[in-house]
Amino acid sequence: ARSDRQERLLAVGFLDLDDFKPVNDAYGHAAGDDLLKEMARRLQAAVRRTDTVARLGGDEFVLLLENLRGVDELDQVLARLQAAIAQPFLIKGEAIRIQASLGLSIHPFDEGDADLLLRHADQAMYAAKTRPKRGEDGWAQLYHPDLGTISMGDEVLRQDFLRALAAGAVTLRYQPLVALATGRVAGLEALTRWRREGRELSPDQFLSALGVRERQALGRFVLQTGVRQLAQWRESGLDLFLSINVTPEELDHSGFADTVFGILATQPGIPPEALVLEVLEIGEILEQDVALGHLQRLRGAGVKIALDDVGSAYASLLRLKNLPIDEIKIDQGFIRELPNKPQDLVFVESLVSLGLGMDVIVTVEGVESEAHIALLREMEVHYLQGYAIAKPLEAEAVAGFVRTFVLGSGDADTPLLALYRHLGWVHAAEEAALNPGLCEDAEVAACPITTWLHTHAPDLPGVEALLAEHEAVHALGRAILQVRQSGTREELHRLLGQLHVHSHLFQEGLGQAVRTMRNNAAAKTPPPSA
Numbered sequence: 001a002r003s004d005r006q007e008r009l010l011a012v013g014f015l016d017l018d019d020f021k022p023v024n025d026a027y028g029h030a031a032g033d034d035l036l037k038e039m040a041r042r043l044q045a046a047v048r049r050t051d052t053v054a055r056l057g058g059d060e061f062v063l064l065l066e067n068l069r070g071v072d073e074l075d076q077v078l079a080r081l082q083a084a085i086a087q088p089f090l091i092k093g094e095a096i097r098i099q100a101s102l103g104l105s106i107h108p109f110d111e112g113d114a115d116l117l118l119r120h121a122d123q124a125m126y127a128a129k130t131r132p133k134r135g136e137d138g139w140a141q142l143y144h145p146d147l148g149t150i151s152m153g154d155e156v157l158r159q160d161f162l163r164a165l166a167a168g169a170v171t172l173r174y175q176p177l178v179a180l181a182t183g184r185v186a187g188l189e190a191l192t193r194w195r196r197e198g199r200e201l202s203p204d205q206f207l208s209a210l211g212v213r214e215r216q217a218l219g220r221f222v223l224q225t226g227v228r229q230l231a232q233w234r235e236s237g238l239d240l241f242l243s244i245n246v247t248p249e250e251l252d253h254s255g256f257a258d259t260v261f262g263i264l265a266t267q268p269g270i271p272p273e274a275l276v277l278e279v280l281e282i283g284e285i286l287e288q289d290v291a292l293g294h295l296q297r298l299r300g301a302g303v304k305i306a307l308d309d310v311g312s313a314y315a316s317l318l319r320l321k322n323l324p325i326d327e328i329k330i331d332q333g334f335i336r337e338l339p340n341k342p343q344d345l346v347f348v349e350s351l352v353s354l355g356l357g358m359d360v361i362v363t364v365e366g367v368e369s370e371a372h373i374a375l376l377r378e379m380e381v382h383y384l385q386g387y388a389i390a391k392p393l394e395a396e397a398v399a400g401f402v403r404t405f406v407l408g409s410g411d412a413d414t415p416l417l418a419l420y421r422h423l424g425w426v427h428a429a430e431e432a433a434l435n436p437g438l439c440e441d442a443e444v445a446a447c448p449i450t451t452w453l454h455t456h457a458p459d460l461p462g463v464e465a466l467l468a469e470h471e472a473v474h475a476l477g478r479a480i481l482q483v484r485q486s487g488t489r490e491e492l493h494r495l496l497g498q499l500h501v502h503s504h505l506f507q508e509g510l511g512q513a514v515r516t517m518r519n520n521a522a523a524k525t526p527p528p529s530a
Contacts, residue, residue, distance in 0.1 A: 045084065
């Protein structure tokens, strides 16, 4: 899960020593055990401090290589491992050389659980062990279910990608961004697709496996193709902006800003502010001099900078105010799960409030339902993006969609919208504890969540307990209003603590009840006819 959040690779390795039995037979089991201990020490010294080496049994070892930035870093670790194994072992005064076979399974390409990753690594190890005339580069074998099984030494994937880029097999799709103020499409995000072996692959299936050269080539292709396409749309009368994703490798390249300016110069009809560059905060890359210099130069010329996937890393929230950005894009994972986890609404609300308080544009990704649309209208964010609006479109389909699409009002019969309004009252009650006059009493019957709970009571398990917890929250709010007039600070703090506890319990209970209600409804839905 940590590798998912940080967009890094996780490699599980299964390493087996070749022809170890003759060592035991010739020198004895005690000498063999000493060799295994020395091997374990060498392996641990060859990997990074954050990696794990464990002896599984006999002459087999398991390696766990976490948070790899890409195949380049994996290659470096493998080279150190190979060098460590190749050094002779001294046994009873004799220098003995041992070879090994290594199988690797890499997440997220291999999407199984820990047991499946280990089994796949074991399969790849046997493939390496049985490969004829394997040579130095063939000692390791990568199990790769999406892109085929490739040996670590030949860079098949990278060469395939560069050939695909030159042959036109790498293309762009464009996903609309809708402005809430107008309900119309205001811009598009360019998304890469690779047509390979009859499948269309998205970047999460191949980007981490590319080296620096391939990523920079892809970045230039996306910029050139996207800007050229944007010029055509604007010439036809469509006033659109284009968002393009930028990798850390591009930001770390000394000529990146000049490349962007050069590509924009080829299309004089595109103002710089019509280009938005989306960057990810990975580690401290955005605070390094090279990357920071690029962003400041680009912003100074009018190019907009958006911080993507905000909320997916805690560091993003801490550093947000210091970054040279014009926009934040809230991570789609939080939005997608809201219908089943309405208690997470507090976190989403805080991210939106943070962006609005910084006076930057707030875009929400992962908008996949009418309930999302109704909720986000209430939150007054700037742009929406997701499948409830449109899937990524081919370039030829964009103009027609932009000219005809109008955003609907969304589905107001949702616990999300009612809970959001209820939370607004809770926040006001909290503020009233310290700032008299900011909150007026509100009857429970007038709260939108009460109406929603009563409307869905027949299908909602535990509705009576939810209503009681909801009443407790409002009762505490009323008590805060009363104590505020004549009570002590200690009483206010005690009531505030109770308000937080009961509000959290209500949100958790509502989330569980909504999930159960949706699961029950899904179970009753007949399967589609063949």
